[in-house]
Amino acid sequence: MSKAISRFPVVGVDTLPEDLAARIKVISDKSGFVPNVFLAMAHRPDELRAFMDYHDALMEKPGGLSKAEREMIVVATSAANDCQYCVVAHGAILRIRAKNPQIADQVAVNWRKADLTPREAAMVQYAIKVALKAQEIGPEDHAALVAAGFTQDEIWDIGAITAFFGMSNRIVNMATIRPNDEFYSLGRDIPIKG
Template sequence: MTAAISRFPVPSLSDLPEDIRARIEATAAKSGFVPNVMLALAHRPDEFRAFFAYHDALMAKEGGLSKAEREMIVVATSAANQCQYCVIAHGAVLRIRAKNPLIADQIATNYRKADLTPRERAMLDFAMKVALSSHQIEDEDYILLLDHGFSREDCWDIAAIAAFFGMSNRLANSLAFRPNDEFYRMGRE
């Protein structure tokens, strides 16, 4: 028996609008499988488009944060939000981008004990504050990031990634998105 990937109906690729089908097929061609989150979110095409437009604006752009650092934020905050899908899926991407088979598990379990640089630790401390107690953020939090070499735009990116994935975590948890089995093996060897 195959476990459901969402609490809601999952459309077949042939029933999707062309732009969404093309996006999913391009991802499958690159990764070798279709991430379940894409199929689950395709249940609502307009929201699929909006979700992935913002996702890409945050995660695929060039800037002061490396792609591995962006994934660190996702894994740490998703672990705090107990989002299995995002911890597993983005943990796989983090292992690949960091070229480190241990880092995702370390961050997901307790980022404070992970093998991080002081800069990465400051970044994750701030991201966790955004994820768990954003009402307590003060100018001093930004000063600390600037002291670690982040630009003001980097600070925005850290906050935006943590906030976006807070929404994503809540959606994935409430709709019961199931991570693909493939993610568990990626980047471990």
């Protein structure tokens, strides 16, 4: 990559405390590269640790929303927040987790026209409202999600994932963190279902 990863200092993984270096190594071993967001945040180890802990608490826990649904929330709300990094990175993860090479692009460009189930559309509609107009959330919004089959814990997760990535979107945009080139091609070779 010839362009800067971030407008702020970027340090090597080898300079990190052992616990963070080990966590990033697991990610790197699985994906084949270190996502730039971790390299860009590494100059602030305590913040990176807190970021990774909260990310994992929301995105990696068992039960409730599927991993594809979680990524769909990130892609839709990151698009609404004009966050190139998160749309590209989490779009790749969504393609892989949904086993659908088209879904991330559809959701990022216009989720209303995407090939979503009624459950997914209700989830994304709520997430977008949390991202852009959280002050207007009312009982009717929660009732619509319950009608779509979501539990109270899942509704909390939709809101919490949206809020966390709202913060992430703003950090990434403020720091001008570039998506890794590798993200652009991930999950695009999945056969299209007829």
